Amino acid sequence: MIMRSPQRQPQPLPEDRLRNGGIETPSPRPRIQTHFHSTVSEQKLRRFNILILIFRFASLCFSLAAAIFMFSTSRVSNSPSWYDFDAFRFVAIANAIVALYSLFEVGASVWEISGGTTLFPEVLQVWFDFAHDQVFSYMLVSANSAGTELARSLKDGDTTGTDNNAFSIQSDISIALGFAGFLFLGLSSLLSGFRLASFIVNGSRFHF
């Protein structure tokens, strides 16, 4: 081992020079890259994926709970329901959409952790994840803000008894859960954005 390394230095092999030349050439598309997976980088990749899975799962739980809380306001017959107010409809439906999306993403994430490959082709998957994360997190924060404002103005104009009070508490809880769901969706949006940028820069969704 020690003998060979000084022996090589004076005369570099032609293959080495060829390889150097191949990588050095400033090619128009820098996307192609030799990406060696050491044990360390695979561990980091796994940890990153598990972090995404946790955020997705938390977002699923909170937004599902928020949607259920909002939908169940219509059970009591003589009190107002979510269906009577546009903003509460927005809250209920936005949370339901986010819950469905999060369920799908939890599945995709589990698939990726167990199999090592993405559910869709990689380029589609990273764009799909990030675009939906962005749109849905803005949608969710918008719905929850509108719901908060409606709940406030309902409380200001409220002069009736306990029925409305129960409705208002239930919708408040739903909105609070929706904000928690938004928080985790926003966090997974950060991670999937990093993944997308890493994919654009390196042609691989992870680079450590």
Next chain:
Amino acid sequence: MIMRSPQRQPQPLPEDRLRNGGIETPSPRPRIQTHFHSTVSEQKLRRFNILILIFRFASLCFSLAAAIFMFSTSRVSNSPSWYDFDAFRFVAIANAIVALYSLFEVGASVWEISGGTTLFPEVLQVWFDFAHDQVFSYMLVSANSAGTELARSLKDGDTTGTDNNAFSIQSDISIALGFAGFLFLGLSSLLSGFRLASFIVNGSRFHF
């Protein structure tokens, strides 16, 4: 100038070969990177910076206009003003904050395009930009949604005359301008997010 570039080409200097070797070695930290700026990548960098500047400027214009529209509702003495409603206060102040931030960022962007270096140290600048873009764009969409909902419920409960009507039109315009400002802030948030991820991955804020 034209004479010197063909003169160098036929015989590669020993320093060049040394630099090649430096890049090939698989180092444990891939962050350190000699980043050669060709004319193409410098042009792309410039275009990217100018795109950010345009978004920042558009966001400045719209949010400043939104803030002015909302603040100026208090001029007419016998009509309601922005100060009477929490949601409109939120809209006015959020837009004012975004306008100030955008003004600062326009300055920083002009500085960067003209000087080639960032205003703050690079690591601080990319994190500062992205963090503020994220927080402020969520804040702005939240404020505008709450404002929209308040404007809707004010219109539903409205039975008075033209004074309130003028106020409601003015606040509607302010909210619409605020949404336009949010759109451009969101777009610059995407670009600064890409810049940050590129910085994390490569140690340089641009990689093309």
